[in-house]
Amino acid sequence: MFKRLAFCALASALAGPVFAAPALADTMTMWVRASGANAAAHLVDLWNSTHPDKIELTTIPDNEMVTKLATGVQAGEVPDLVSFDLIYMPDFMKAGFLVDLTADLKANPNYASVAQAYKDIATYEGKLYGAGFTPDVSILVWNKDLFKKAGLDPEKPPRTISEIHEDAKKIRALGADTYGFYFSGACPGCNIFTTSPMMVAAGSKILPANGADDALTGDGVRQVLETFKEMWSEGLVPKSAQADNGANFTAMFKTGKIGIQGTGGFLLSELKHDVPDLNFGVTFLPGVQEGQVSSFVGGDVVAIPVGSKHVPLAKQFIAWELTDEAQLDGLAKNNILPSRPALADNKYFAADPRVVVTAKALGVGYVPWVYHFADMVNSDSSPWINMLQRAIFDGDVDGAIKEGREKMKAIAAE
Amino acid sequence: MPRARSLERWQGWLFVAPALVFVAVFVLAPLGQLVAMSLTDRSLLGGGKFVGFENYLRIWRDSGFWRALLFTGKYTLVLTPILMGLGFALALLTVDNTPLKRITRTIVFLPVVIGLSSSSLLWFWLLDEQVGLFNKLLVDLHLIREPIVWFVTADLAFWAVVISITWKVVGFGMVLFVSGIQSINPDILEAAVMDGAGYWSRVRLIILPLSRRVLLLTTLVSAIGSILAFDQFYIMTSGGPRGQTFTAVYWIYQNSFVSFRLGYGAALSIVLTLIILIFSTTQIAIAARTAET
Numbered sequence: 001m002f003k004r005l006a007f008c009a010l011a012s013a014l015a016g017p018v019f020a021a022p023a024l025a026d027t028m029t030m031w032v033r034a035s036g037a038n039a040a041a042h043l044v045d046l047w048n049s050t051h052p053d054k055i056e057l058t059t060i061p062d063n064e065m066v067t068k069l070a071t072g073v074q075a076g077e078v079p080d081l082v083s084f085d086l087i088y089m090p091d092f093m094k095a096g097f098l099v100d101l102t103a104d105l106k107a108n109p110n111y112a113s114v115a116q117a118y119k120d121i122a123t124y125e126g127k128l129y130g131a132g133f134t135p136d137v138s139i140l141v142w143n144k145d146l147f148k149k150a151g152l153d154p155e156k157p158p159r160t161i162s163e164i165h166e167d168a169k170k171i172r173a174l175g176a177d178t179y180g181f182y183f184s185g186a187c188p189g190c191n192i193f194t195t196s197p198m199m200v201a202a203g204s205k206i207l208p209a210n211g212a213d214d215a216l217t218g219d220g221v222r223q224v225l226e227t228f229k230e231m232w233s234e235g236l237v238p239k240s241a242q243a244d245n246g247a248n249f250t251a252m253f254k255t256g257k258i259g260i261q262g263t264g265g266f267l268l269s270e271l272k273h274d275v276p277d278l279n280f281g282v283t284f285l286p287g288v289q290e291g292q293v294s295s296f297v298g299g300d301v302v303a304i305p306v307g308s309k310h311v312p313l314a315k316q317f318i319a320w321e322l323t324d325e326a327q328l329d330g331l332a333k334n335n336i337l338p339s340r341p342a343l344a345d346n347k348y349f350a351a352d353p354r355v356v357v358t359a360k361a362l363g364v365g366y367v368p369w370v371y372h373f374a375d376m377v378n379s380d381s382s383p384w385i386n387m388l389q390r391a392i393f394d395g396d397v398d399g400a401i402k403e404g405r406e407k408m409k410a411i412a413a414e
Numbered sequence: 415m416p417r418a419r420s421l422e423r424w425q426g427w428l429f430v431a432p433a434l435v436f437v438a439v440f441v442l443a444p445l446g447q448l449v450a451m452s453l454t455d456r457s458l459l460g461g462g463k464f465v466g467f468e469n470y471l472r473i474w475r476d477s478g479f480w481r482a483l484l485f486t487g488k489y490t491l492v493l494t495p496i497l498m499g500l501g502f503a504l505a506l507l508t509v510d511n512t513p514l515k516r517i518t519r520t521i522v523f524l525p526v527v528i529g530l531s532s533s534s535l536l537w538f539w540l541l542d543e544q545v546g547l548f549n550k551l552l553v554d555l556h557l558i559r560e561p562i563v564w565f566v567t568a569d570l571a572f573w574a575v576v577i578s579i580t581w582k583v584v585g586f587g588m589v590l591f592v593s594g595i596q597s598i599n600p601d602i603l604e605a606a607v608m609d610g611a612g613y614w615s616r617v618r619l620i621i622l623p624l625s626r627r628v629l630l631l632t633t634l635v636s637a638i639g640s641i642l643a644f645d646q647f648y649i650m651t652s653g654g655p656r657g658q659t660f661t662a663v664y665w666i667y668q669n670s671f672v673s674f675r676l677g678y679g680a681a682l683s684i685v686l687t688l689i690i691l692i693f694s695t696t697q698i699a700i701a702a703r704t705a706e707t
Contacts, residue, residue, distance in 0.1 A: 067671050070458045091674070095459035186565070186654050240543050243566040245652045248544070375673045381478065381657030389656055 025052040028310045028317070030081040032057055033065045036300035039134035040083050043321055043330040051320075053313055055081070066091075066374075069305065073097045078305040080314045083133050086121050086301040087373045093124035094371065099304040102128045104315050110322040113340045117297035117367040130303035131318050132339030134331070137361045138193045138296045140164075140286065141253060141267065142260045144279040146171050146178065150259070157260075157283040159290045161198055161227045164260055168236040171259035180236035182253065182261045183228070185392065187246035188385035192377045193296045194262025194285065195388070198224045200366050201287025201294035206384075207368040207376055211413025216387075216405045223288050225391040225400070232392050242393055245380075254278070264298070265358040269335040282354035284361055297365035299337075337362060375411045383407035452681035458674035469681035478657070479682060482665040483689075489661065490640035493576055497636050498629070500580065501587025506617065508588070509595050519592065523585035530582065534649040537578035541565075541650075568658035571651045575659075579646055583639070587632045594628030595621055630701040634694060641690055662686050 032040040037059040044055045058079065060068055065084050069092070072078045084092075092098055105111045105128045118132030144154035150170040158164040168180025184190040196206050202220025231237055238258075240248065253261050254275050262285055271278055284293035302321065304314045320326055327338035332348040337359045344359030370376065377384040387404030391397040452469055456462030473479055504522055508515040525533060540548040541564040549561035564574040598621065606616050622629075644663040647653060653660040653668070660668065666686065670679030 063671075066674070067458060070460070070674075074460065091459055095457075097459070186652070239566075240563050243563050243655065245565070245654060247538075247542075251544075372673070379668060379672045380653040381660065381668070386656055 025054070026310060026313060027054045027056055028080040028313055029056050029058065030083065031060050031065070031069070031079045032083040033062045033085060033300065034059050035062055035085075036083050036134045039331065039334070039336045040300070042334045042336065043134070043326060046326065046330040047317060047320065055317065069097065070095070073305055073307060076307050078307040080304065080308040080310040081302060081317060082305050083300040083302045086118070086130075086132075086297070086299060086367060087378075089121045089130060089301055089303075090124065090369055090371050091373075092303070093122075093129045097305055098129040099306055099308065099311060099314075100127050100129060101131070101304070101315065101318065102126075104319065105131060108319055108322060110319075110324075110340065113342045114322065115297060115339055115341050115362040115365070117362070117365050118301065118339055121297075121367045121369055122301060122303075130301040131322060133300045133302035133321065135265075135297065135337045135339045135362055136299035137265050137337065137358060137365050138197055138262060138285060138298070139265060139358050139361050140260065140283050141263050141271075141280050142167075142283070143171075143253070143256060143258060144281055145256070146174065146259045150174055154279075155281070157281055158286060160286050160288060160292075161202075161224055162288075164286070165227050165231055165236075168231055168259055169234070172234075172236045178257050178259070179238050180259045181231050182237060182258045183241060184244040184246050184249045185237075185241045185389065186243055186385070187249060188380065188382050188388075189378050190246050190249045191388055192384060193264060193298060195224065195228070197285040197294040197296050197366070198262075198287055201285060201292040202289070203287070203292075207370045207373070208409055208412040209370050211409060213409075213412060215408040215412070216401055220288060221401055222397060225388070225397045228388075228392045229395055229397060233395070242389075253280075265337055265361070268352075268355060268358060280354075282357045284357070284364060293364055295361040295365035297362060297367045370412065372411050372414065376408050383411070448680050448683060451677055452684050454677045455675075456677040456680075458671065458676050462677065465677070469678045470685070472678060473681060473685055478660070479662070479665050481657075482660040483662050483686075485659065486641055486643065486662045489572070489576075489643060490637055493579060493640050494633060494637050496576070496580055497584055497587050498633060500584050501632065502591050502625075502629075504584065504588040505591030505595060506621075509592050519585075519588065523589055525582045526585045526589075528582070530645045531649060533582045534578060534646045537574070537581075538650045541574050541578075565651055566655065568655060571655070571659050575646050575650055578650065579643075583636070587636065590628050590632050591625060594625040598624045626701075630698070634697060637697070638690060638694065641686075641693070 030040075030044065037057070041057060044057050048054050062085070066088060069078070069082060069084070073095075111131065114132050115135070118135075119128070122128055122130040140157065142157050147154040147167070150167075150173065152167055152170060158167050164181060171178060171180040183195060192206075199206060199218075199220040202218070202223060204216065204218035204220030205214065206216060206221070208215040232241075238252070244252075250263065250267055250270060252258050253263065253267070254271065256275065256278055268282070271280065285295055286293055302318055304311060304318070308314055321330070322340070324343065327340055327343050328346055328348065331338050332343065332346050335348075335355070337355075338344070338346075339362070341360060341363035344356050344362075349355040349359060374382075376382055383404045386407075387400045390400035390403070394400075451462075453464060453466060454462040455465045455468070508519045508522075528536075537548075540546050543549055543561040543563045546561065549558075549564075552558045553561060562570065565571045602620060602624075603616060606620055611619070642663055643661045644667065647659055647661050647664055648667075651659040653664055662682075663686070666679050666682045669675045669682060
């Protein structure tokens, strides 16, 4: 009985591409990490309503994705598709967890226009293992009402970190509980997302790819840390920032008492929904000199884990999610950025130039291609967060950079 | 006769067999796997060469682990007496079965049945400096002038967790103590009253010594619970500021699942298990000795 079933399954799998019979509709499984679940659901719903083969989406808590996928691959219990934080791509590719998609993606005309950062992060030894799925990107937001009150031009956002500093001073002068600037001082992830691009824009490189590679290079790191330190010691940042492990990353700007903050594109729809009266603008994260900009490209990539039972179908889904239809009607229509920056100017975003700016930030953004990202950055004891805290709150900028550099290189050498 | 005895013995083994199988499958086998894993450099992402005792040597040099262990020790030493003292005091106050005291016991016990993660999250927001009601209470009572940012220094964060855990588990000790006190033969207490013993003398000379077994049990449960602390720190402090509030278990989690070093995490777990084993054996031995005298 079992043999016959297996034979039928094999036969239908082989026959599938030839006949593509709708009667043999399949159901694929897909895991998505919680932060990307909302965006992924829009795409999957669209796919399910337009295709005979369905996808069943399972949400996995962010912290458990790596463990679950790693143990799943080793036990042969994997979903057909998986959407996860792009930063784990190098670790997963190296471990051999993902199916090689090089031939398919290279042959796909839409893939050529995918944001470069997504191509970089999904490349390992010349091969491609995933595609951009539900992007997020960091930006700078400023409160136009506070700018006006402080006598600043509300349509002129800061173009350098020293301008952030100057503007923040004037906004802080407005009164007791109005602050010029905000950042989550105890949140490593928030700061690699919003603070590191300022350093990168100023020409620095943050993380080493291996033990021989340099970490925290250039003067950008020091200049950004110096500015943050000064803003902190001048009281331009609320005291609570020092202990904020990310819980208030989005909440503070919503209060309308913060002048300028680095944040993620996801905040836009949240702000429009929660505080529709808040008058804010969006611009690229600046560097030290005018014209220097960058951002951190985050969000999820989609890939096929080794052991997937529907590889051809899963590949079809990946090809489909890169089409104009999926990018625009699945993502843009729901206020989510497309992974092809060229689609930033679309009918859905036209009404709000702020979303267009955000979508374009994908094109200027970077993503570090490193192993051990969690150890170097995301962990609560990482050299990255230790450096920020020692430099900004203790005031020892040079010592902090030196220590951070040594510890990052030690981790990269593992 | 010998035949009957051997049959009896077989029967005995048969009766305990299910429990033995359970322990073998769910305790001994995983423990064996853990020991085996601790001798490899296995990563969450695969691999796993045999490296001998390399991981154990590495623990010796891992200042992060020793710091976490020291912190866990401090947490246990501070929290256990608070839970014991407060639990015993509450038990004394609510030991009689009057309706009011029963309701009081229920209220104090209520947090025990809440999940630890939920209660930690609850306290995390109660202690928030912007919207936290706990800060507001302290300000309204004029105990502090402006809201405290609790998680900004390791000491404050430590006390924040101690407060939340005291609220969460003090009811557990109280209930155990109440049952212990209630099981004391009332004749003894009555006799003491007749002999003219005051309330404090009865507590000190009769209730306390006769609750010693419960005291031992509660101390053990509460101390081991504190040594294994994880959720409360994971949720409330994330090990911060600057890694100063990592507990031993949190450090194991961090190494195994954040840094993917399963082999090293396994070695850390074995070391922690041994430490707890030594600790509880000593505690039981001391208690047994004092119980005899």
